[in-house]
Amino acid sequence: MSDNKSSSQVVSRDLEHPTGAPVATGGTRPAGGGRLLWADCAKGLSIVAVCYMHVITGAPGGQDSPWQWFNMVMDPIRMPMFFLISGLFAHRVISRTLGDLWYRRLWFLLVPYLVFTPVQAAIRIDMIEDVTWRNLTRAILLGDPGIWFLYALMVFNILACLLRRIPPLAAVALSVVPALCVAAAGLAQYPEITHITAYMPAFFLGLHLRHLYFRLSAAATDWRVILGAVGAYISWEWLVDVLYDRVFEGGISTDEAAVMSLVVLMRTLTAVPLGILIATWISYTPGLSTIFAGIGRHTLPIYVSHQAALHLVNAIIITALIDGNPERWDFLNGMNIRIAIGFLTCVASGYLFYGIGKIPVLKWVLYPPALPRHRPRRRSG
Template identity: 70%
Template sequence: MSETPGTAATAVTGPDRPAPAVGGDPQNGVRERLLWADCAKGLSIIAVCYMHVISGVPGAKDSGWQWFSTVMDPVRMPMFFLISGLFAHRVISRTLGDLWYRRLWFLLVPYLVFTPVQAAIRISMTGDVTWASMLRAIALGDPGIWFLYALMVFNIAACLLRRVPPLVAVGMSVVPALAAAAAGLTQYNEITHLTAYLPAFFLGLHFREVYFRLSEAASDWRVVSAAVVAYVGWERVMADLTHRVDPDGWTSREAALMSVASLVRIFSAVPAGILLATWIARIPVVSTALAAVGRNTLPVYVSHHAALFLVNAVILRRLFESDPERWAFLTGMDTQIVIGLVTCAVAGMLFYRLGRVPVLKWVLYPPALPRRRRTGQGGGLSAG
C-alpha cells in the first residue's frame, strides 16, 4: 500500500509501469511514477478513513456527511486492489520462493505487528476476548489488517496461476466468489474480503494496459460518458436490489445475490474512479497532496482504526464523563466527525514519521531478508 525509498517495501504496491526517466537513465530502471495511480490510492484510503469515521458516529449515516461515503462505496476497495494488481505484474514471472523474498515478507511483517492490536480492539467490542478468537483473527485476516492479508493471498494465487492465459486467470478469480455465494458463506467477512476483490486484483494484473489506456482517454467525452452511465446505471440496479431484500436483515440467499451483484462494480464503478483520479492528477496543488497520501497509504491504514478507538472510546468518553456539562459539545455529530477525520490525519502523519526512524521503521518496512545466491564461479554460494 505504500513504498519507502531504499528498501524492498515497494512489494506492497509493486514496481511502477515503465515510463520516461526522471533525472536518470531509463535503462537503469529510473522510472516516472504514474501520478494518477498515486492519486487513486490516496482517494481510496481517504474514502476508507472517511467511511470508518462516519460509521462510528451516531446519526452520521442519515446526514449529509454520508454523501461522499455513498459515492465512494463502490469504488474505494475495488480500485485499491485493482491499482495493487496494476503494479504487481512481475509476480507472474516469479517463483514462490522469489515471491517470498521480494513481496510476501514485506506484507507479512506489518500484518503480524498490527493485526493483534486491531483484532484486540474489535474483539473487545464484541466481548469475545479469548486466545482462540485472537489466533483465528490472525490466521484468517478478520478482524485485523485484512488488506495486507488479502494481498498476500492474491499474490500467491497470481504466482500459482502465472502460466494460465490472462482471460482464463481472470475468469478463475471470479469462481471463489460464486462458490461462496452458492454455499451461503457470504456472511463470513474473512471469506468475502478475499472473494470480493480477487477479480479486481487479477484484472489490474493481467489487463493493466487497458486501464492505462483508459486513463490516457480521460479527456474523451465518449469515454467519460460511458463511465458515468456504467457507474450510475449499475448503482441504480444495486439500489433497487437493496430495496427488494428484507429490510430487517438479509437471508443467506439475498446476501449471496448482493455479493455477486457487487462483483459487477469492478467493471461499472472502477473506470469512473480511475477517470476521477486522472482529472485530479491534473490539478497542481490538489494532486501533489493526494499523491503524497497515495504513496504512503500503509502508515494511514495500519494506524487510523486504533487511533479512532483510542480517541472516541477512551479519551473523549473520559472527558465527557469527568464533566458532562463542560464537554457536552463533544457529543455533537459534526464535532465528532471533524475530530475523527483529524484523528486519522494525525495518526497517519505520526506513523509516516515512524516509518523513517531507524530500526523502529521495521514494523512498517522491514529490512530485506538475506538471500544466498550462486556466484557463478565454481557453483559457490554467497550472501546477497
C-alpha cells in the first residue's frame, strides 16, 4: 500500500484480499477493490450487533424483553469475530518493521482513538459520578472506555509485529498466555485488561490461520460444517449458562471470575465459526448482502459515534423532554419506542459521521492524512 493512498483506505481496508485466498465462489468473491464480500458482511454483522446491544441495554426493560434474544445470540460472536476478521487481513503486519507499522497503520488508528476517546470516557465516568482528570487520563491511557476496540487493535498489531519471526502456531499459543496470567493473578475483573487478553487469541487466529477460515466460508453450505458449527455453539453456550446459573449462583468471586474469563475465551473457537457461516449466508443473499457489506466497509464512523449519540438522546434529550412536560412526553419511556429511537439514533450518527469522513480537513478526525516520511537521500556520483 503506497504512502499516498488516502487514510480512509488504510483504516478500512483491513479486509484487503490476501494472496491465495479463495475468491471464486459465492460469498468469497471480491466485494470491490479486492475485498471479500463475506468478510465485509461479517464486519457489518458485528457492528450491527454492537449497536443492537447498546440500544437494548439503554432501553427500560429491554434486557428483560424478547428483544434480548438476538443480543444473547450475538454476545459470544460479535467482538471475537470483529477481531478475528481484523487479524484475517492484517497479514502485512508480520512483514513490517515497527517504524513501518507506525506510518502505515498505527497512526491511522491512534488519531481517531485520541479524538473520540476523551468524549466517550467523560460520558462513562460521568455515569458513575466520578469525573476527575486522573480518571479521564487513566481511561485514555488504558483503553478503558467505549473506543477500546481501536486501543486493543493497536496493541495486537504491535505484538504481531514483534512476534513476526515466531512460528505461526507458537504465536497463536503465546497469544493465550496473557489471559492465563490475568486469570491466575485474579485480575479478570478489570475490563481495561481483559479487553485485551480476551480477544488477542481471536486476532492471532485470524492472522496466522486465515486459510482455515477461508475454507470454512467456502464450505458454508455443507450440512456437516453447518451441523458442527451449530453444535459447537450450542454446547459451549449451554455450559456457560450452567456455570453462571448454578455454579456461580449468588455472585461471582474473584476466583470464579478468573474461571469464567477462561471459559469465555473459548468462544472464539466455539461461536465465531457460526458467525462466519451466517456472514457467508448473508453474502449469498441479494439486497441483504449489499446492506451488511456496505455497513462493514464503514464501521469506523458508526463505532466511534453511536454510543455518544445514544447517551445524548437517551440521557439528555429524552430526559429533558419528559422532565419539562411529563404528560406530553411520557410515552418516550416506553420500551419499544425507546428501542426504535435507539436504532434510528445509531443510523443517524453513523450516516452523519460517514458524511464527516468525506469533508476536506474535517475528515481528519476519522481518517488523518499520512505522516511525511523522511527517506535517505541518494549520493550522487
